[in-house]
Amino acid sequence: xxxxxxxxxxxxxxxxxxxxxxxxxxxxxxxxxxxxxxxxxxxxxxxxxxxxxxxxxxxxxxxxxxxxxxxxxxxxxxxxxxxxxxxxxxxxxxxxxxxxxxxxxxxxxxxxxxxxxxxxxxxxxxxxxxxxxxxxxxxxxxxx
Amino acid sequence: xxxxxxxxxxxxxxxxxxxxxxxxxxxxxxxxxxxxxxxxxxxxxxxxxxxxxxxxxxxxxxxxxxxxxxxxxxxxxxxxxxxxxxxxxxxxxxxxxxxxxxxxxxxxxxxxxxxxxxxxxxxxxxxxxxxxxxxxxxxxxxxxxxxxxxxxxxxxxxxxxxxxxxxxxxxxxxxxxxxxxxxxxxxxxxxxxxxxxxxxxxxxxxxxxxxxxxxxxxxxxxxxxxxxxxxxxxxxxxxxxxxxxxxxxxxxxxxxxxxxxxxxxxxxxxxxxxxxxxxxxxxxxxxxxxxxxxxxxxxxxxxxxxxxxxxxxxxxxxxxxxxxxxxxxxxxxxxxxxxxxxxxxxxxxxxxxxxxxxxxxxxxxxxxxxxxxx
Numbered sequence: 001x002x003x004x005x006x007x008x009x010x011x012x013x014x015x016x017x018x019x020x021x022x023x024x025x026x027x028x029x030x031x032x033x034x035x036x037x038x039x040x041x042x043x044x045x046x047x048x049x050x051x052x053x054x055x056x057x058x059x060x061x062x063x064x065x066x067x068x069x070x071x072x073x074x075x076x077x078x079x080x081x082x083x084x085x086x087x088x089x090x091x092x093x094x095x096x097x098x099x100x101x102x103x104x105x106x107x108x109x110x111x112x113x114x115x116x117x118x119x120x121x122x123x124x125x126x127x128x129x130x131x132x133x134x135x136x137x138x139x140x141x142x143x144x
Numbered sequence: 145x146x147x148x149x150x151x152x153x154x155x156x157x158x159x160x161x162x163x164x165x166x167x168x169x170x171x172x173x174x175x176x177x178x179x180x181x182x183x184x185x186x187x188x189x190x191x192x193x194x195x196x197x198x199x200x201x202x203x204x205x206x207x208x209x210x211x212x213x214x215x216x217x218x219x220x221x222x223x224x225x226x227x228x229x230x231x232x233x234x235x236x237x238x239x240x241x242x243x244x245x246x247x248x249x250x251x252x253x254x255x256x257x258x259x260x261x262x263x264x265x266x267x268x269x270x271x272x273x274x275x276x277x278x279x280x281x282x283x284x285x286x287x288x289x290x291x292x293x294x295x296x297x298x299x300x301x302x303x304x305x306x307x308x309x310x311x312x313x314x315x316x317x318x319x320x321x322x323x324x325x326x327x328x329x330x331x332x333x334x335x336x337x338x339x340x341x342x343x344x345x346x347x348x349x350x351x352x353x354x355x356x357x358x359x360x361x362x363x364x365x366x367x368x369x370x371x372x373x374x375x376x377x378x379x380x381x382x383x384x385x386x387x388x389x390x391x392x393x394x395x396x397x398x399x400x401x402x403x404x405x406x407x408x409x410x411x412x413x414x415x416x417x418x419x420x421x422x423x424x425x426x427x428x429x430x431x432x433x434x435x436x437x438x439x440x441x442x443x444x445x446x447x448x449x450x451x452x453x454x455x456x457x458x459x460x461x462x463x464x465x466x467x468x469x470x471x472x473x474x475x476x477x478x479x480x481x482x483x484x485x486x487x488x489x490x491x492x493x494x495x496x497x498x499x500x501x502x503x504x505x506x507x508x509x510x511x512x513x514x515x516x517x518x
Contacts, residue, residue: 010496019495032498036479039495044470048517060464060471064494066479090465090472 001025005073005088006081007040008033016042020065020084022073037073038065040087063087207244207314209235233314246314248276248284248326250306255318256281257288266444268410274318275325278409332408337361337401350374358401364391383411383439386447395490412439 002025010030011017018040021033044059070093074080080088089096181189195217202208203224212232214220221232233244248256252274259270260281267285271278294301316326344360346352351374359366369375382405389400405411416436419425425432465472477494503509 017496036493036495036498038477038479058471060473063472063474064477065474067476069479087472087474091463091474 003034003073003076003078004081005037005070005078005084007083018042018083020063020087022078025079035069035073037070038063040083065091067091067093205311207233207235207312209233209244210237211235228314244314246316246326247310248280249315249317250310252276252316252318252326253284253288256284260285261289266440268412268444269440271329272410272413274323275327275329277327277329277331280327330408330410330413332404335361335401335407354403354405355379358403362391362398362401364389364400381415382406383415383443384446385411386443387450412436412443415439 003022004025005020005022007018008021008030009016009018019036020038020040022035022037023033041062044061046059065087074093080094085094085097086100088094089100195213195215198213198217199208206228209232211234212220212228221229230243234240234242235244236242256270256274256276259265260267267278267281271281291301316324338361340361342360353374355367370377371379373379382403385402385406390397391400392398405414416432419432419435461476463474465474479493504511
């Protein structure tokens, strides 16, 4: 049976909160999993301003994850669900789907590079254009 | 024979009676003259017109408590301008032990705020300088900031009310040349751990001091000889002893009770006092002062360093991913068996627990938060 990394919604009505779990594919969503890897709170939290940390207007979504155990489970072939793929994509542990939040925010940990991210993406786009132009030239040469 | 009418009709017609025309007859008010006064009421008016007359227009800058006047309503102290003594500050004549304590005057509040926010002095320093407890210094700074913000926003403030209250209660003044201490600043509340009586057998030759007692109370092992002053060791100085020490099993850790010298709000003052009584430092006021200031600086630095280290340590475990709408914060946590416990129900591990019932609807569950994070 396939072992999956997926989200289990154990919280009450109107209060979404998920456990990130390792469970057998066929088991019920909220049943006792093989292992709990962490949590995901989808409700955006307002950051606390302190004397030492200035106010941040941007809200954050809190994810807690045991990265070592996650890497282990991925290593032995556990399949992440779509939701967990998004989270792992942000950490660079899984290839992010194009167009998703993870891909925009971080591909392979690009977010950790900070401001370099946009430059990198631009670089990729330039490379791709160059490749296309080269292909066109080759086609033209072939025609000639 | 007159026609009979049903009894219900006779009730509807209003014939003059006690019930319709004399309600006062039913209320025991048989006389229209003024009611005779009770004894207590008579005494009250006698007092208001007699000794109480002097309190009708209260003296300015005085609390005007009853204890300041004699039975005939004469002011006990010599003149109206003489300052109030401690005897005058007892508002309840039958409770001689209650003395009204002073509150901070407006000048003192503003001075505290200025020293902390403008001169950028530490709360600890300002507390020692002005004789105001550290917690109160913090509260004053927050309140004055709030007041300033409200003014800036054009919100109304209850200044006349505050002024009226300040005239009625004793206040601690602020004069630049002469500092009046507001309250004792180095008080130590009784720690609940010390309530118990402990029978602790130890050898008669051992010098058992307050550090050892604190360790016994909190069930911590004995200090190594290198740190035990009784064994010729070199202990940490109380003012430097700010690092918390934990004892107990994982998830059931408690702080080791430090000696009172380290737990008081201003352990530096003890070191300062020791320096002053040191015969080697006699008539070296400058050096004593410099030492004291250096200790304060060292303390502030080490605290700031510890705080920064903690922030860095926490930040190191986090990956922040920016998206257009919000930030995703992924914290690397440990879900090891140590955190979740052997049965997987450890309360310290993150996430909802399995096999543990929600008892929030159970009778007697307290839902009031015990702390507020701001």
